[in-house]
Amino acid sequence: MLQALILSLAASGPTCAAAFEALRTDGAVEAAYVAHVAFVRADPGDGQARWFLVDTGANRSALDAGVVRTLGLPDEGGTTVEGTAGVVEVSSTTVPRFTLGPVTTRLSPTVSDLSGLAGPEGAPVAGILGSDLFGQAVLTFDFERGRLALAPAGEASATAATCGRSASMRDDNGIPRVTGELDGRPVELRYDSGAGLFDDPHLWINLSQPQHAATLDGRDPGEPLEVLGGSGTGGSVRLPVYAAARFRMGGIEWAEPRLIVQPPQGYFARPEAVGFIGNAAFRPFGMVVIDYPGGRLTAPPAD
Structure with a gap:
């Protein structure tokens, strides 16, 4: 009887502590938090990891114009971006293979001059990652361990x-x-x-x-x-x-x-x-x- 109860509890899903541990571990990458904002290193397609700002307040990712020129990405026309202080004209492009930790995907960011953004220890920022990258996943900001995790929904997030x-x-x-x-x-x-x-x-x-x-x-x-x-x-x-x-x-x-x-x-x-x-x-x-x-x-x- 006791063994059956233990097996039943084990089959019912992760405990609360185990669920949060899974969320901060599965699909995790190292992150640097500057003024509470997460920066992660990602590869926009040339094998070189660069700093990107993680922004749930952006519904479309953005790539710095200088990085676009370095990668030789196409100019796919203009669009506008609305922010907290106004509206700006930007262009757009496509990154055929963008990789953040375990996730590799095609990305269609806007393009603008992001040279005014400073990352960890003043490092240049290659872009901003918005919900077009992670809006179908479970995103965990792990301030305590200096990580960010991106994983599919599952038992851990439900628990x-x-x-x-x-x-x-x-x-x-x-x-x-x-x-x-x-x-x-x-x-x-x-x-x-x-x-x-x-x-x-x-x-x-x-x-x-x-x-x-x-x-x-x-x-x-x-x-x-x-x-x-x-x-x-x-x-x-x-x-x-x-x-x-x-x-x-x-x-x-x-x-x-x-x-x-x-x-x-x-x-x-x-x-x-x-x-x-x-x-x-x-x-x-x-x-x-x-x-x-x-x-x-x-x-x-x-x-």
């Missing part, structure tokens, strides 16, 4: 979503979108792993101006705590910062979050625009799982 601290996630034009609660009011946010942030004990949340106004419910926001300078696709912005009481999502509560209010530029000029959080929110928990097929964003359970 983690059940036993971990998990929030429902849906697709917003190729970008993960979640619902949290800010000072008692629901708030829609994208998950943007490409949003860098300095070390700080507070959670930082970017909001659109209408979202911030909704949290105030007619109250005067008062003077901002500070005004930050920021940059993104399309230019630079000035960002006032305010304080809130609490933010909840996926069974986790953050006290006294800081609210960065975006001006109506670029994507945030849209009336339907929503704010975002990034990797810094989950760095204290060691890892976060972005399960695209399962529609879940999951952190490990509380100790």
